[in-house]
Amino acid sequence: MQPRPLLTIIFAAIAFLPAGCARLAPAKDPHTLYMHMGAEPGTLNPITATDAYSHSINLRIYETLVDREYDTLKIIPQLAERWEISPDHLTFRFYLKKGVRWSDGVEFTADDVVYSYERIKDPKVACAQLKVYYIDIRKCLKIDRYTVEFVYSRPYYLALVFCGGMPIVPKHIFDTGVDFNTHPNNRHPVGTGPFRFDSWSTGKNITLVANERYRGAKPEIRRVVYKFISEPSVALQMLKKGDLDVMGVREIEWVRQTNSRKFNEKFYKKKYFMSSFSYIGWNESRVFFQDRRVRLAMTHLINRKEILDKLLFGLGEIVTGPFYIFGDSYNRDLRPWPCDPARAKQLLKEAGWEDHDGDGILDRNGKKFSFTFTISSGSKFAERLTSILKEDFSKVGIEMDINRYEWAVFLDKIQSRDFDATSLGWSDPDFQDDPYQIWHSSQIEGGSNYIGFSNREADRIIETARQEFDPAKRVKMYRRFHAILHHEQPYTFLYTMPALAAVSRRFDNVKVHKRGMNFVEWKVRSTQ
Amino acid sequence: MRRGYWSGVWREFRKNRLAVAGLGVVLALIAVAVLAPLLANNRPYCYVTEGKVYFPIFYDYQELRDKDLRKDEFRGFKIFPPVRYSYSEYDLNSIVTGPGRRHLLGTDEQGRDLLARMIHGSRVSIFIGFIAVSIYVAIGIFIGSIAGYYGGWIDIVISRFIEIVMCFPTFFLILTILALWGPSLLSVMVVIGITSWTGIARIVRGEFLKLRETDFVVASRAVGARDLWIILRHILPNALAPVLVSATFGIASTILIESSLSFLGFGVQPPTPSWGDILSQSRDFMDFAWWLTFIPGFAIFITITAYNLVGEGLQEAIDPKSPGR
Numbered sequence A: 001m002q003p004r005p006l007l008t009i010i011f012a013a014i015a016f017l018p019a020g021c022a023r024l025a026p027a028k029d030p031h032t033l034y035m036h037m038g039a040e041p042g043t044l045n046p047i048t049a050t051d052a053y054s055h056s057i058n059l060r061i062y063e064t065l066v067d068r069e070y071d072t073l074k075i076i077p078q079l080a081e082r083w084e085i086s087p088d089h090l091t092f093r094f095y096l097k098k099g100v101r102w103s104d105g106v107e108f109t110a111d112d113v114v115y116s117y118e119r120i121k122d123p124k125v126a127c128a129q130l131k132v133y134y135i136d137i138r139k140c141l142k143i144d145r146y147t148v149e150f151v152y153s154r155p156y157y158l159a160l161v162f163c164g165g166m167p168i169v170p171k172h173i174f175d176t177g178v179d180f181n182t183h184p185n186n187r188h189p190v191g192t193g194p195f196r197f198d199s200w201s202t203g204k205n206i207t208l209v210a211n212e213r214y215r216g217a218k219p220e221i222r223r224v225v226y227k228f229i230s231e232p233s234v235a236l237q238m239l240k241k242g243d244l245d246v247m248g249v250r251e252i253e254w255v256r257q258t259n260s261r262k263f264n265e266k267f268y269k270k271k272y273f274m275s276s277f278s279y280i281g282w283n284e285s286r287v288f289f290q291d292r293r294v295r296l297a298m299t300h301l302i303n304r305k306e307i308l309d310k311l312l313f314g315l316g317e318i319v320t321g322p323f324y325i326f327g328d329s330y331n332r333d334l335r336p337w338p339c340d341p342a343r344a345k346q347l348l349k350e351a352g353w354e355d356h357d358g359d360g361i362l363d364r365n366g367k368k369f370s371f372t373f374t375i376s377s378g379s380k381f382a383e384r385l386t387s388i389l390k391e392d393f394s395k396v397g398i399e400m401d402i403n404r405y406e407w408a409v410f411l412d413k414i415q416s417r418d419f420d421a422t423s424l425g426w427s428d429p430d431f432q433d434d435p436y437q438i439w440h441s442s443q444i445e446g447g448s449n450y451i452g453f454s455n456r457e458a459d460r461i462i463e464t465a466r467q468e469f470d471p472a473k474r475v476k477m478y479r480r481f482h483a484i485l486h487h488e489q490p491y492t493f494l495y496t497m498p499a500l501a502a503v504s505r506r507f508d509n510v511k512v513h514k515r516g517m518n519f520v521e522w523k524v525r526s527t528q
Numbered sequence B: 001m002r003r004g005y006w007s008g009v010w011r012e013f014r015k016n017r018l019a020v021a022g023l024g025v026v027l028a029l030i031a032v033a034v035l036a037p038l039l040a041n042n043r044p045y046c047y048v049t050e051g052k053v054y055f056p057i058f059y060d061y062q063e064l065r066d067k068d069l070r071k072d073e074f075r076g077f078k079i080f081p082p083v084r085y086s087y088s089e090y091d092l093n094s095i096v097t098g099p100g101r102r103h104l105l106g107t108d109e110q111g112r113d114l115l116a117r118m119i120h121g122s123r124v125s126i127f128i129g130f131i132a133v134s135i136y137v138a139i140g141i142f143i144g145s146i147a148g149y150y151g152g153w154i155d156i157v158i159s160r161f162i163e164i165v166m167c168f169p170t171f172f173l174i175l176t177i178l179a180l181w182g183p184s185l186l187s188v189m190v191v192i193g194i195t196s197w198t199g200i201a202r203i204v205r206g207e208f209l210k211l212r213e214t215d216f217v218v219a220s221r222a223v224g225a226r227d228l229w230i231i232l233r234h235i236l237p238n239a240l241a242p243v244l245v246s247a248t249f250g251i252a253s254t255i256l257i258e259s260s261l262s263f264l265g266f267g268v269q270p271p272t273p274s275w276g277d278i279l280s281q282s283r284d285f286m287d288f289a290w291w292l293t294f295i296p297g298f299a300i301f302i303t304i305t306a307y308n309l310v311g312e313g314l315q316e317a318i319d320p321k322s323p324g325r
Helices: A054-059 A111-123 A128-134 A159-164 A232-241 A253-255 A261-266 A292-301 A302-311 A339-351 A380-395 A405-414 A456-468 A471-488 B002-015 B015-032 B116-149 B152-167 B172-180 B186-197 B196-209 B215-222 B227-264 B275-285 B288-317
Strands: A001-004 A031-037 A066-068 A075-077 A080-085 A092-097 A137-144 A146-154 A196-200 A205-210 A221-230 A246-248 A268-272 A275-283 A370-376 A399-405 A421-426 A492-495 A501-502 B048-049 B052-054 B077-079
Touching: A001 A159, A001 B186, A031 A232, A031 A380, A054 A196, A054 A205, A066 A128, A066 A159, A075 A080, A075 A159, A080 A159, A092 A111, A111 A137, A111 A146, A128 A159, A146 A159, A196 A246, A221 B172, A232 A246, A232 A253, A232 B275, A253 A501, A261 A268, A275 A292, A292 A339, A292 A380, A292 A492, A292 B152, A302 A380, A339 A492, A370 A380, A370 A405, A380 A399, A380 A421, A380 B275, A399 A405, A399 A471, A405 B172, A456 A471, B002 B015, B015 B288, B116 B152, B116 B186, B116 B227, B116 B275, B116 B288, B152 B196, B172 B227, B196 B227, B215 B227, B227 B275, B275 B288
Parallel strands: A031 A221, A031 A246, A370 A399, A370 A421
Antiparallel strands: A001 A421, A066 A075, A080 A092, A092 A146, A137 A146, A196 A205, A205 A221, A246 A501, A268 A501, A275 A421, A275 A492, B048 B052, B048 B077
16 A cells, blocks of 8 residues: 555645747647656656656556456456466466567566566665565566466465566666666666656656557557646646646546536546545554544544535545445445544543643643644645644644644654654555555554554454455455444544546547556547 | 934935835734734623623633634623634635625635734734844844954954855755754744845944944044943944844845745644745635735735835935935
């Protein structure tokens, strides 16, 4: 799962864009797609990349052994022709497709797979968040030129997804004795996918062109330009002018700035739910939030419904747990805790928080209930949410300060667990459900469980579910796990928001799948 | 003799109508900033009911906590401030409403009253201007007077140091330091204070170099006055006028820096309003909520212009070569 700033990332920089110059440009090639990108990726190396932006570009350049079907999420062959799984679920043997070529003409073989695996395991390679998923692989063997085998040390129901979905880089390009983390080809990728890298103009755009050596069906879009525009309102203006074909729009733009007839004649508006949610995390190592009753009281104090309706225009859904709201693991028997300040006061009193000294602020054993809410300065929603919370909390005698930090500093604060409360989101783009990374108590130190959630039953469920291959049984376990989270309230779960996108009507066959949109299948409408 | 000098300056200053108008605006803004809680507040100055008299704005009454006295259910005699909203109270039912009877300048995206936020935001702008400028004027005078009074190698060392500090691009230095310290009003003020003193230091140094050779300084040195006495009593008062001019311009540019920092999300912490912050919050709504960008932008513009007019007026008034004399 990837952490992401709440709902939108707006980097603290204002893009100075030559507003008028695009009009002078010559007529556009209809087979070129202009995509909006909110920030520039740091690298295009699929192994060391961490941000969602580089993933979305690498997806078009690099391929993996297996892929997932866009609608059913069924595992389908990509670079592997077929595979065999041993009955004990520990050994995975992949038979590679023959004659697949990297975009520079060199043949793709088992050596590339083994090399990529070794890089992920290499302690010198900076890819901590990827390494977590390959801890349980004991070895990766080359059987012959077109066969590789992964051996796990313990069974895991997502094993095939992870060893088959491992990023693969070309050995002949990267294995040149240069440091992998700073290899020049990190900015000049060579892959096997439908598109190949063309150019990267720093601060402006990245361009991909169709890969002539691609073995599959050729996409109608021949060229893709990812334009980096950090200011969303500028991006929207460019979209309206026709300088962009695709962009993710924000809630307010969806509701108030994209409804004109003219806009709808030029653009499709697509709205779909992915597996992601936003939350408020209460740091359990802080004296205030150790007590379940206090955390529950905080949830009761937040008017999630009204904030959703008014600040987010009612576009999302309130969630009660981490799973995909329309998936099987999501426990629909649980109702979101209502906004109920009276009940919250009662709970706080039970936990010992009362205004003993009459100064208007709750206290317990002489300590005032006064905490800091840490947010990232890029997230306007978090800013709005927290200033509302500050006002609401003060009414029951809880003092709250808001501290916003720049994204990198903010992430550092969160990871070093130096915060009282924070608001962020998680996304699970592949619908994997496995809660291990965020909720297992082993992930408190240095992992993603930075709020310090630790519950013996939850740990046990997470561990056994990983080795349970019967989906029905796993769903039962996860629903129980969901109920534990609902009871304990380590997070105040907020919303799952739909992805909102505007796509130019220059294209046809723009379909929304469970995994989202895929421009490789789009058709270019014949010029009017 | 000094009194005569300043009243002369005032006489000259008064002749410049624009500068006087600027001074009026500045004084009005300071008054608004100082009186902000009395101008925009959701509690009444005075509330009389059932024979009891409350002053909710000034004192905290346990029995009136969390009570919205604006509601009609609280009967009695009430005197409210001109703006009956606090800067942080939200109302999700009137989000982004235009200027009107209920909200004179409209509301923002959380339904907070824009006028109340502008009034309270002026505190940040004015406050930051004065504190940051005081810090750097103090530093500048200290360093400049040492360099100018002692001259020689001390002057050479200090002057080179001033030149080194001037080389740093202030705004980016501020951004870097804020990223390291974490943003807060205090760090913004301190950072502006410790990076912008070079101009003042140079002016003071120049004045000191000129004044230390004058007869009255030589005379007091001859009668055995100590350096500190000469600097503070004799030279500094005569070197202050150009510092004052520079400080006035400094306040204007500090307000602008604060607005830029707030616009980038490095300034005050929410929900504290500042003009730059209001502007930054409102850029999403630019195409349908003109008041949210226009009003804070206009306020910044007016304030900066007023300070600059005052600065220019002062400059002319103290300039013996100005055509008015």
